[in-house]
Amino acid sequence: xxxxxxxxxxxxRLIAQTPLAERAQSRLLVVHKATGRxxxxxxxxxxxxxxxxxxxxxxxxxxxxxxxxxxKEATGARVExxxxxxxxxxxxxxxxxxxxxxxxxxxxxxxxGLLTGFVESRTEVGGRVVRFSCEGPFEAVLxxxxxxxxxxxxxxxxxxxxxxxxxxxxxxxxxxxxxxxLHFTEQLLEQLQAKGVRCAxxxxxxxxxxxxxxxxxxVEEHQMHAEYYDVDEETARLIRRTKxxxxxxxxxxxxxxxxxxxxxxxxxGRIEADRGWTDLFIYPGFRFQAIDGLVxxxxxxxxxxxxxxxxxxxxxxxxxxxxxAIRENYRFYSFGDAMLIVE
Numbered sequence: 001x002x003x004x005x006x007x008x009x010x011x012x013r014l015i016a017q018t019p020l021a022e023r024a025q026s027r028l029l030v031v032h033k034a035t036g037r038x039x040x041x042x043x044x045x046x047x048x049x050x051x052x053x054x055x056x057x058x059x060x061x062x063x064x065x066x067x068x069x070x071x072k073e074a075t076g077a078r079v080e081x082x083x084x085x086x087x088x089x090x091x092x093x094x095x096x097x098x099x100x101x102x103x104x105x106x107x108x109x110x111x112x113g114l115l116t117g118f119v120e121s122r123t124e125v126g127g128r129v130v131r132f133s134c135e136g137p138f139e140a141v142l143x144x145x146x147x148x149x150x151x152x153x154x155x156x157x158x159x160x161x162x163x164x165x166x167x168x169x170x171x172x173x174x175x176x177x178x179x180x181x182l183h184f185t186e187q188l189l190e191q192l193q194a195k196g197v198r199c200a201x202x203x204x205x206x207x208x209x210x211x212x213x214x215x216x217x218x219v220e221e222h223q224m225h226a227e228y229y230d231v232d233e234e235t236a237r238l239i240r241r242t243k244x245x246x247x248x249x250x251x252x253x254x255x256x257x258x259x260x261x262x263x264x265x266x267x268x269g270r271i272e273a274d275r276g277w278t279d280l281f282i283y284p285g286f287r288f289q290a291i292d293g294l295v296x297x298x299x300x301x302x303x304x305x306x307x308x309x310x311x312x313x314x315x316x317x318x319x320x321x322x323x324x325a326i327r328e329n330y331r332f333y334s335f336g337d338a339m340l341i342v343e
Contacts, residue, residue: 001219001284005315008301008322016335017156019163019182026183027330027337031313031321034343038324043183043338046295052196053247055239057291059178059255060201062169065146065161070110070117077101079108081117081130082149083142084175084207085228090132093123093207102128111145125212125225139172149175151334153300164334173205173228179334180253180295198247200238204229204255204278214302219283224304226277229259233273236263239290240271250293250342254308258282260290283307284315293342298325298332313341 020026024044031038041048050056066083079102082095096102096119108117108130117130134141148161158164166181168189193199207227216222239249239260251257262278263271269289281304294312299305310318321339330337 003214003217003219003302006302006306010332014332015153016331017154019335023183023185024188029325029339031339031341033313036317047192047195049340049342050197053245054250055198055200055242055247056250056252057200057202057256058181058252059204060168060170061174061203061205062172063165063174063177064172065142065148066175067147067149068110070108073107073109090138092130093127094130095127115141115145153333171203176206178253178255179297183338198238200235202231202235202256202259204259206255224279224281226279229278230275231273236271236273248292251291252295254305257291257294264289282311284311286311295340297338298336
């Protein structure tokens, strides 16, 4: 399958630079898989498309202030480090810029020496393993020195760091927000639960898989980077019960979707309590076993995220939905509007 099938042009003016004042006032494009019908609503109306007994599955991973700016001790040259995954102790898998200038054995200094990092090795995907040291808990120093890792297409400063977190973020570990969940408010979740919609929480820490572009010409040649997930017994039991009672599983975001489909493939279609690493790559032709609906933002062209959406909704319908969103001036990417895909 040619990657160019997932290419399209997004006008610069539609790339959202800041979040809306009210989360649930984002626009919502409702995509009906069975008929191909498209509806224009606001996100706060999502309950009109959810039934009592349905289950929303939300990713409760919390974004850490993963971007660090410092210097190379030997030369004073400026460096930028993005924390992706904590391996053990205070060793982290990272991305560094400028990548060609940061070599094994280099010492990196942040915050006038509050934090130092020793570059131990390279990773298979061009990153670096860095061992950090500091006075006191690493997390406290990171909170002081680190910045929220906004995507490169967002150039406006973020006035409130909490707007790059979901209201239910709980488990620290992501280098990017699971953005489909940014539209929910506590009040909206309470309204949905009062209607009888269940909420289940999984954890998938967003890492390099989100940042790594598809550079291959053929979709099948792309290799996803593994990301850590965790689903506890309470969540697994709730999802199983929902299915047994005829309710629908609606994944909030591609990360929740990949988590559930990873576990379903591993356990013969059942959702069991499980944790580990997933490099599951979902693109058209994939057979979904876990989810019945998907809440998602509008994604970058040629990305693994738009490929996943195309696998669930169908490539032709996805292309038509994106064309409609562009024509109707929807806001795109992390702080943009949302799409709900249901039968």
